[in-house]
Amino acid sequence: MIDGLDDVDAAILEVLAVDGRIANNALAERVGVAPSTCLARVRALRERGVVRGFAADIDPAALGHPIQAIIAVVMASHARDRLMAFMDEARQMPEVLNVYLLGGEEDFFLHVAAPTVENLHEVVIGRLSGHPDVASTRTSLVFKYARSGRVPLSATR
Known part of the structure; x- marks a missing residue:
């Protein structure tokens, strides 16, 4: 895996790449972690610059x-x-x-x-x-x- 990213981080990134607006509780359930863990993981990914932001795909x-x-x-x-x-x-x-x-x-x-x-x-x-x-x-x-x-x-x- 990439420096400091484990399977949970990878799963979070895969879900966010498809649906950046997914609610934290739903994201946590999809990747199999507690909501508080998920929130902390997403926050850490943003702080490290792995997740640069969330944007709508506008036609x-x-x-x-x-x-x-x-x-x-x-x-x-x-x-x-x-x-x-x-x-x-x-x-x-x-x-x-x-x-x-x-x-x-x-x-x-x-x-x-x-x-x-x-x-x-x-x-x-x-x-x-x-x-x-x-x-x-x-x-x-x-x-x-x-x-x-x-x-x-x-x-x-």
């Missing part, structure tokens, strides 16, 4: 943003020292759902949701390709999306 299409895309971004060679600054800038764009800093050919993947194709065009051409630190972009449309509900340690159990 962008239900909010009027049905066009989703993954935009691969390659930074210009002169901008190598600005990767974190670009990441912060990209996170502030209203269409950006997630930003991934990568190793490999691309420097970033941006997961975006837009209300229209014209809006997506503005993001890609106007704001990203026109950015002085960006060398190139490649856009892939997302047709369907599903969360796995798994945590990385579940494969090691």
Whole structure:
């Protein structure tokens, strides 16, 4: 198991990955521990940074943003020292759902949701390709999306 995580912690993480809003009593019952133990375990996982937070999985299409895309971004060679600054800038764009800093050919993947194709065009051409630190972009449309509900340690159990 991963440093300091036992089978109970792993079970808690597996349940929370699927349902972050589960009541503590129900979580405790699912993993087979007392509610007070469960509460202490979840608190410890949060304090250690294993659980970073709890968020709702919101459908962008239900909010009027049905066009989703993954935009691969390659930074210009002169901008190598600005990767974190670009990441912060990209996170502030209203269409950006997630930003991934990568190793490999691309420097970033941006997961975006837009209300229209014209809006997506503005993001890609106007704001990203026109950015002085960006060398190139490649856009892939997302047709369907599903969360796995798994945590990385579940494969090691």
